[in-house]
Amino acid sequence: MLDKTSNLGHLLPPTYRRLITSWLEEDCPSFDCGGFVVGESQGEARLLGKSKGVVAGVPFFDEVFVQLGCWVEWHVQEGETIDPIKHCATVRGPMRKILLGERVALNILARCSGIATKSSSLVKALRHHGWKGTLAGTRKTTPGFRIVEKYGILVGGADPHRHDLSSMTMLKDNHVWACANKTAGSLTQTPESIASAIPMAVQAAKTAGGFAIKVEVEVRSIEEANAAIGAGADIVMLDNFTSDEVRVAARLLKTGWAAKGKLPGTFLIEVSGGLTEHNAALYACEDVDILSTSSIHQGTGIVDFSLKVSLR
Structure with a gap:
């Protein structure tokens, strides 16, 4: 801070x-x-x-x-x-x-x-509820006014998140799927095929960005999260999970990878999707490092x- x-x-x-x-x-x-x-x-x-x-x-x-x-x-x-x-x-x-x-x-x-x-x-x-993680904004900012909005987030004590597309590589489902189709041609989109395509996208992003650019992957399941972490992603974003699903998934990911020898802090878990002042505390648990929401700067x-x- x-x-x-x-x-x-x-x-x-x-x-x-x-x-x-x-x-x-x-x-x-x-x-x-x-x-x-x-x-x-x-x-x-x-x-x-x-x-x-x-x-x-x-x-x-x-x-x-x-x-x-x-x-x-x-x-x-x-x-x-x-x-x-x-x-x-x-x-x-x-x-x-x-x-x-x-x-x-x-x-x-x-x-x-x-x-x-x-x-x-x-x-x-969130601090009142005992959570010590990072509250962050998003890239859903107003064109031409972004720097003011990010500045306001900082003054308010939150994290501005990435400032632009060059600040950090975030691989969303569209990036992963487009990467897979570019390499293998037309594929049927299934949970299994998306999970199998994540390592390819992560490695391509790391090669292009080098050691200085972090890579985050948006995931929709524990399987996708494990694929991203195994490929070297710095951050996995649990997108549109319920609060109960977040607690289970974050615990399994942290304990599971710790058992494989990944030290704490090797990867971070971010939660996003529909978070507001009314429900954010439900997602704030020990295994979640970042809560990101556009509600602190959009509307x-x-x-x-x-x-x-x-x-x-």
């Missing part, structure tokens, strides 16, 4: 600034008549937190106003849980520019904070913020 004092903004690549530029351009592609009315007089606005939640997205909020020639003074820390109504920050600069960046900055902050809040809530709930609510011009 990242230290709470860590500046997560230091993780961001330079490319995020280009995203901010494109979002500002999208929001004002032509004349800014409202800004024309306001003019260039210097002023300030207060950022108010209007609902309870975890503050996240500070670097993105700051960059919006940096690009517009303004500056932000924060009165809360990123990752802090706020209650309404909280004066979170003060933005200073030309009033026209403050109002030009207002909606873009607030949209980013509200969404990122909503994700951090949902992530934090589920992490705390989450927001933390409500507003920017109010200070009258002098």
Whole structure:
């Protein structure tokens, strides 16, 4: 787990600034008549937190106003849980520019904070049940907004999972089956044939990715999981198992491979498929290392913020 004092903004690549530029351009592609009315007089606005939640997205909020020639003074820390109504920050600069960046900055902050809040809530709930494993997001992110969503997950104390297709090789059933058909021609898809095709796919992935890229295999049965582990997969994902099936399968896999001499930690067991804040704890057991769910970043609510011009 990242230290709470860590500046997560230091993780961001330079490319995020280009995203901010494109979002500002999208929001004002032509004349800014409202800004024309306001003019260039210097002023300030207060950022108010209007609902309870975890503050996240500070670097993105700051960059919006940096690009517009303004500056932000924060009165809360990123990752802090706020209650309404909280004066979170003060933005200073030309009033026209403050109002030009207002909606873009607030949209980013509200969404990122909503994700951090949902992530934090589920992490705390799982810890309350005594589970010490890793809660992770998924790659079901919004195109063009992925870096903000992954950042919000991190601020909330969860694991972002793989950031893109190049971060880790995940072999899903379609990958395994397509690999088998490429090699052997048209095959009848059966549980046995899929399990027999997994080692071929794993070895091909390891050859292409080398030692630096982990390989994860999505499996639908203990037989498929054993085939993946035997082929050297780093992670097996038990996909759409019931909670009872997860407990049985994870125990059999851990004890079975330990008896064959595989040391603890040689492979990890991930569980995914339909996990939410309402049922995740049912899947959290000693033999499960990772619970992954898109519910902490897909379709989450927001933390409500507003920017109010200070009258002098």
